[in-house]
Amino acid sequence: MTVLALDIGATKFAAGVVRDGVEVHDVRRVDVPPSGVWEACAGLLREVAAAAGDVSAVTAVGIGSAGPVDVRIGVINPLNIPEWKSGFAVVEAVAALFPTATVRLAIDGACLALAEFHVGALRGVANALAMTVSSGIGGGIIEDGRVVVGRTGNAGHIGHIVVPGWDVPCACGGVGCVEAVASGMSSVRWARSQGWTGDTGVQLAAAANEGDEIAVAALHRSGTALGQAIASASALLDIDTVVIGGGFAESGALLWDPLRAAVREHAGLQYLRELRVLPSRVTHGATLVGAAALARSEDLV
The missing domain is CATH 3.30.420.40 (ATPase, nucleotide binding domain)
Known part of the structure; x- marks a missing residue:
């Protein structure tokens, strides 16, 4: 078998x-x-x-x-x-x-949620959101200890939450989706439009951590948009934990600091005061x- x-x-x-x-x-x-x-x-x-x-x-x-x-x-x-x-x-x-x-x-976002719930950072957490931030952005929802898939299986697909202040066209046909702003591929496209000459999200993160101003700005832009999306999703779902995995999520503090700052700015409701945003423990x-x-x-x- x-x-x-x-x-x-x-x-x-x-x-x-x-x-x-x-x-x-x-x-x-x-x-x-x-x-x-x-x-x-x-x-x-x-x-x-x-x-x-x-x-x-x-x-x-x-x-x-x-x-x-x-x-x-x-x-x-x-x-x-x-x-x-x-x-x-x-x-x-x-x-x-x-x-x-x-x-x-x-x-894939539902699978990420299952993985985190079984062997990762969501063990013992009843209500949460798992996100993957890589070449694209996806997510999965844990509610009362089970993964919610929705009518067609796309529940938790947070990549197509629209974030305020961004008018970037998305491959889905919409405008301003967090995936179009903050994914690894989207961040690379933006950085290249500003004159950066690298090709991948890994290279972009490395350049940012070496002090490249365009790369630093790209990660700040991405982190801010991610934090906005997380605050909106958390308010909607009434959750207390968000776990983020994926290759681009491993970019370090230059992505995570503006992400957490945006969450603090936008997640102001009383029931979101205990909201935690954690890195994935299932890294690969x-x-x-x-x-x-x-x-x-x-x-x-």
Whole structure:
């Protein structure tokens, strides 16, 4: 009996074998290609399943995907994968690979929330928001100890909260979404428009910590927008804890200080006085861990 977890990210696919509850082993990754996207993903799944033993022995697959998603019909529409932007029936495709397996799908933010709740900073926390700040921005909601997925599976997709004072067009078709302002990719685009010459969020954070003025301004801009979005979401959800993970969230104090300052400025209601904003403890592979939990049991959502 073999259980697999699959992470469909904006730039990479990752897959592994689930053992010992929600632990993921034998993880393999592949870049998302500009075309032939499903072929790359399917090849990765076959490789992981074969390395675990018998492909025919796969009994369950948990999928965490960049959004939007529609869990009712098993379709994903990742904004940063053009070939799938109009919709890809991923559950049906994975089920065709592993005909005897149960296939479950959730948005990556819900998987992050599951991971944090099981093995991370949200253990023992009943009501919270988990966020991922990387090439995009997503999130998942914990309410009374379970992940809330909403009507279509997109509950907690905080990347498309509109933040005040920003008129940046978003890939979703809206304007001023926090993802369009504060994600790693968006921050790099802004910094390059100001004359910075790097290419990635990691490079941007490194430049900021070395004193590059444009990079420092980019991280301050991103942190401020993130704090505004967090304050709004926390007021709406009546939560006391927000956990933030993802590669760009590891940029350090130059991102986190303006983030926390914006939370303090905007989260002024009495019931938000105890609001905590914490870094993730599941620093790598959180979506995979959440997908593993999802593969084990659908009662978690």
